Amino acid sequence: MRYFRVRIGSGDPRLVARDGRTAYDLSSARPALSSFRDLAMVASTTNRGVDDVAEALLDDAPVVGEDEVESGTVRPVVPDEVWAAGVTYEASGDAREDESGRPEMYQQVFENDRPELFFKATPSRTVGPDDRIGVREDSEWDVPEPELGIVLYEGDIVGYTVGNDVSSRDLEGQNPLYLPQAKVFERCCAVGPCVVSPETVEDPHDLEMSMTIERDGETEFEGETDTSLMARTCEELVSYRNRHDETPELSVLLTGTSIVPPSEFTLREDDRVEITIENVGTLTNTVTTV
Incomplete structure (x- = not known):
């Protein structure tokens, strides 16, 4: 359901x-x-x-x-916390190498046993379908990151949703220590339009995913991928999220992106971002500057 x-x-x-x-x-x-x-x-x-x-x-x-x-x-859920995983797809690692000039660091994350996990958003920083996602006014290179979101109740998988991990690539590329500023800000995360039960999703590692970005009624970017390309399993990411840490009652864990706009692209005010994941749904948001 x-x-x-x-x-x-x-x-x-x-x-x-x-x-x-x-x-x-x-x-x-x-x-x-x-x-x-x-x-x-x-x-x-x-x-x-x-x-x-x-x-x-x-x-x-x-x-x-x-x-x-x-x-x-x-918004289908108001999670106590949103966490996210990075470099779970090879394309994501390539993009972060390009933005940072530090290829060895991201390659190590992609190949190591321990995944990259980071805190993404609080309830007040998370928006739902047809709401506005934010881009930082002090950033010049901003992108949406379409991701499969795992919905957790007391650390257990109870469903899946569509997530958008909006990111400031120029801040992250300047220095890895700027990651919290590149990832956590007003309206930095969107989830929706619904939560889908595990039985309905069936295999979360075999889902088609696509993203379209429209500007002034024209398609500015479109791309697609498949969650089968993810180097980590959902269970593995959840396991690391739950280790040696307090488990929120209700949380969302975003699983990483493989759809990366070209380096010359940046989000602008009023852009329309549409993310679709097979068996889950379509999440649509417009952009505002925060």
Whole structure:
């Protein structure tokens, strides 16, 4: 199933489950389930999958129109923390070598047992579908990074989403110690449009991914890849994320990018970024300067 947070009318967002093309208002069936976090908590407490919990409620849940879902969808999860992995694809390593002039450092990360993991965003820095992602005013080279996002509840995989790890490549390239400034800033991360259960995704390591960037109604960049090219597994990245650290109740772990615009490209105000991952969905955002 696919899980959305949908604002219907002027009320608070509701948890909506889509099974095929039919969407069900789970919050109407069980008012205590107002978010995916609530659903994951019940699933964890009862030792069931999120789909098992949702399926038990479908008979009591009113159907929501497809137009209401599309027009009312907001950020599907509000993660306590967002983390991200770097250099999990060869193309990403090549791009970071180009921007930094330090090829040996990124090659070592790509080949070593320990992956690169870094803190990406807090809830206030994370936006949802059709919201604006930010680029730093003090940066001159900014790019979106389309990534498969792993949704974790108490450290366990409970779903997948689409993520955008917006990055300031010139800051990161100047010095690796500038990585936090290149990665963490206002509106630096987007997730959505939904959370998809592991059973629906099936194999997260065999998904087509694409990104299109439009400017003034024209396609400025488009690229595609496949998660089969990822050098790490989702389970491996989650294992390292959970080691010797506090595990947030609800978090997202972005798994790295393999779609890299050419070095002469940088995001501009009002650019439109569309990221699609097979079996997950399409995340669309526009750009603003922060």
